[in-house]
Amino acid sequence: MTDFSSVKVKVAIVTGAADGLGKAIAQCYAENGMKVVVSDINADKGSKVAEEIRAAGGEAVFFKADVSKEDEVKGLVDFAVATYGRLDGLVNNAGIAAENRPTHEFSVAEFDKLMAIDLRGVFLGMKFAVEAILKTKSTGGFIINVASQAGILGNSSMATYVSAKHGVVGLTKSAALDYAPHNISVNAICPGTFRTSIWGQAPEEVVSQYAKLLSPNGRLGDPKEIGHLALFLASDLARYISGSAIVIDAGSHAGKVTPVQWAHPEILE
Numbered sequence: 001m002t003d004f005s006s007v008k009v010k011v012a013i014v015t016g017a018a019d020g021l022g023k024a025i026a027q028c029y030a031e032n033g034m035k036v037v038v039s040d041i042n043a044d045k046g047s048k049v050a051e052e053i054r055a056a057g058g059e060a061v062f063f064k065a066d067v068s069k070e071d072e073v074k075g076l077v078d079f080a081v082a083t084y085g086r087l088d089g090l091v092n093n094a095g096i097a098a099e100n101r102p103t104h105e106f107s108v109a110e111f112d113k114l115m116a117i118d119l120r121g122v123f124l125g126m127k128f129a130v131e132a133i134l135k136t137k138s139t140g141g142f143i144i145n146v147a148s149q150a151g152i153l154g155n156s157s158m159a160t161y162v163s164a165k166h167g168v169v170g171l172t173k174s175a176a177l178d179y180a181p182h183n184i185s186v187n188a189i190c191p192g193t194f195r196t197s198i199w200g201q202a203p204e205e206v207v208s209q210y211a212k213l214l215s216p217n218g219r220l221g222d223p224k225e226i227g228h229l230a231l232f233l234a235s236d237l238a239r240y241i242s243g244s245a246i247v248i249d250a251g252s253h254a255g256k257v258t259p260v261q262w263a264h265p266e267i268l269e
């Protein structure tokens, strides 16, 4: 029988877990018996996520850390080990988006800020978490870096975000080779368009218009679907997967959609 029970002994940190995809990953991990360190720069929302997980019978604690700050990321990893006595995995999920502009109109400060959070943050997380996972002697260690479809494809008006996310995929591939002999898998998840806070209070008809435009199956992704993929990658079922940038986008990166009239539409009736 195939089951996910290998995750039950594992301790993982999820960054940017106060909201969106990170929150869904932390919840999915805890529902499946993992011990989770919920981390975010937003202490109010992050603490609430950990409380909700505990109220639902799961195991989670909150630790505030800004992923762009070396001492805070080190503090986060030290806290996880001090709390649970081990570390098996890290999900480097925290990230910010940028305004859409042509490349030359980004300021240097905007470029530096985006890189500090979306790229350096991932490096810092791996640097300190890998050390702790190695010391734990985990037989099922894992790093999951949340990149983006923008880690695989270019995008006009998104030069800073696209270059940071391509960098995340590069870090993932190189680290996968460093740690393959040491029982640590390193993979990137590359989401298409998911329904998180970026959609804010946008009216339903606007969301559904964009969903049709951005996703071949006509709907935005549900953050829980990222949780399911992250759970699989954390489990021992996925030990032979490493160095991969796994796109999860209903096929939108696969190519162009050309509208066509079906000769026999009655097959759908």
Ligand SMILES: NC(=O)c1ccc[n+]([C@@H]2O[C@H](COP(=O)([O-])OP(=O)(O)OC[C@H]3O[C@@H](n4cnc5c(N)ncnc54)[C@H](O)[C@@H]3O)[C@@H](O)[C@H]2O)c1
Residues within 6 Å of the ligand: 015, 016, 017, 018, 019, 020, 021, 022, 039, 040, 041, 042, 065, 066, 067, 068, 093, 094, 095, 096, 097, 117, 146, 147, 148, 149, 190, 191, 192, 193, 194, 195, 196, 197, 198
């Ligand atoms: N939602 C999507 O459609 C989508 C698509 C592709 C990639 N992504 C990536 O997924 C990840 C999560 O995105 P989301 O949509 O859930 O975003 P979100 O804004 O809903 O959540 C991001 C979380 O990260 C936290 N955060 C921001 N800066 C931080 C910092 N410096 N240190 C620690 N925490 C910080 C925020 O407080 C927030 O809780 C990001 O890396 C994003 O680039 C999202």
